Amino acid sequence: MRETGVKDRILETASRLFYDQGYNQTGINQIIDEADIARASLYHHFPSKTDLLLAYLDRTHELWFEELEIHMRPIAGARERLLALFDFRVRRQLKLKYKGCHFNKIVAEACEDPQVFDRVRAHKDRFRKYIYDLVRQTGHRHTDDDTLADTIFLLLEGGIAMGALYRSPEYTEKGRRIVASFL
Amino acid sequence: MRETGVKDRILETASRLFYDQGYNQTGINQIIDEADIARASLYHHFPSKTDLLLAYLDRTHELWFEELEIHMRPIAGARERLLALFDFRVRRQLKLKYKGCHFNKIVAEACEDPQVFDRVRAHKDRFRKYIYDLVRQTGHRHTDDDTLADTIFLLLEGGIAMGALYRSPEYTEKGRRIVASFL
DNA sequence: GTCTATAAAATGATAGAC
DNA sequence: GTCTATCATTTTATAGAC
Numbered sequence: 588m589r590e591t592g593v594k595d596r597i598l599e600t601a602s603r604l605f606y607d608q609g610y611n612q613t614g615i616n617q618i619i620d621e622a623d624i625a626r627a628s629l630y631h632h633f634p635s636k637t638d639l640l641l642a643y644l645d646r647t648h649e650l651w652f653e654e655l656e657i658h659m660r661p662i663a664g665a666r667e668r669l670l671a672l673f674d675f676r677v678r679r680q681l682k683l684k685y686k687g688c689h690f691n692k693i694v695a696e697a698c699e700d701p702q703v704f705d706r707v708r709a710h711k712d713r714f715r716k717y718i719y720d721l722v723r724q725t726g727h728r729h730t731d732d733d734t735l736a737d738t739i740f741l742l743l744e745g746g747i748a749m750g751a752l753y754r755s756p757e758y759t760e761k762g763r764r765i766v767a768s769f770l
Numbered sequence: 771m772r773e774t775g776v777k778d779r780i781l782e783t784a785s786r787l788f789y790d791q792g793y794n795q796t797g798i799n800q801i802i803d804e805a806d807i808a809r810a811s812l813y814h815h816f817p818s819k820t821d822l823l824l825a826y827l828d829r830t831h832e833l834w835f836e837e838l839e840i841h842m843r844p845i846a847g848a849r850e851r852l853l854a855l856f857d858f859r860v861r862r863q864l865k866l867k868y869k870g871c872h873f874n875k876i877v878a879e880a881c882e883d884p885q886v887f888d889r890v891r892a893h894k895d896r897f898r899k900y901i902y903d904l905v906r907q908t909g910h911r912h913t914d915d916d917t918l919a920d921t922i923f924l925l926l927e928g929g930i931a932m933g934a935l936y937r938s939p940e941y942t943e944k945g946r947r948i949v950a951s952f953l
Numbered sequence: 954g955t956c957t958a959t960a961a962a963a964t965g966a967t968a969g970a971c
Numbered sequence: 972g973t974c975t976a977t978c979a980t981t982t983t984a985t986a987g988a989c
């Protein structure tokens with residue numbers, strides 16, 4: 588069993604469990620069992636559970652934007668691309684069974700660790716910038732360039748949160764229709 | 771020490787800790803210590819930690835709408851009342867130090883208990899209806915009565931979530947400005 | 954109803970052999 | 972680097988005296 592294989596399997600298993608069950612409800616023992624690795628192997632690669640959490644956030648952040656790029660690649664036109672952000676989120680909700688935003692979930696678990704907050708903020712900041720750039724391309728040259736971008740961002744965040752509660756994409760879809768009426 | 775006094779003190783202490791630290795990160799022992807009651811007294815009034823959680827949700831729900839009523843009472847006019855919803859949320863964010871929505875936090879902690887989900891949905895349903903009723907009073911007799919209400923609801927939810935992340939009321943305030951431009 | 958003592962299991966993390 | 976055995980805490984919950 589190659590080292591990288593083991594390390595990856597640990598991180599993949601931990602990622603799945605952290606998202607499905609919650610970080611605090613996932614014990615080290617369960618990760619060891621389900622990844623089928625030795626106890627000491629986990630602590631060799633990740634000295635503490637917090638290190639595993641930070642690696643989870645980094646990995647999820649990377650995968651998130653990779654999937655976004657794949658989704659957005661074939662879509663042309665700033666207006667259509669803005670609406671595609673909602674489609675991207677709806678598709679993810681379906682795929683992930685409406686368990687909400689990976690990052691907001693971790694913040695909600697009352698983790699006070701500043702390293703965690705920094706990573707989550709960095710993730711949201713980057714996505715917000717992505718929206719802002721698209722809005723500018725629509726030709727909306729009003730003073731409220733940013734207001735439109737903020738609206739889209741908040742509707743997406745609200746839609747994901749309510750999707751997790753109602754186990755439904757309907758709020759994200761409502762957000763899409765609202766934005767479509769603006770553009 | 772009267773029974774009701776003990777029971778109330780347990781629930782008050784648990785409520786504070788569940789919100790500040792998170793439900794899963796709060797142990798029964800800490801509640802017993804900080805409420806300064808006997809171990810068996812807690813289990814007498816609340817047979818399990820889940821019972822305590824359900825009582826917390828019920829209590830928070832009641833207090834939430836009581837505080838909303840107090841905030842809204844002096845405000846006249848449907849438009850002003852709709853905007854006052856944002857002010858109410860901003861004021862709460864300041865008071866509660868930006869720890870987010872009590873109810874969304876519990877859902878995010880990956881509690882699968884249907885009794886929990888039912889209570890959180892009931893809370894959101896009631897607030898959503900509150901918004902819908904106000905929107906109808908504005909005279910907005912468009913087909914998109916509900917769309918406006920949904921917009922307000924989602925902007926509020928997104929604002930609270932981002933408030934918890936950025937420890938700032940700015941996103942809720944942005945939501946207010948967005949809605950003010952509609953009305 | 955409240956008390957203390959304790960159970961039974963799970964937690965995150967470490968030691969030392971190989 | 973991987974293994975097994977184990978530690979010290981902490982977890983939720985119960986028993987039985989008063």
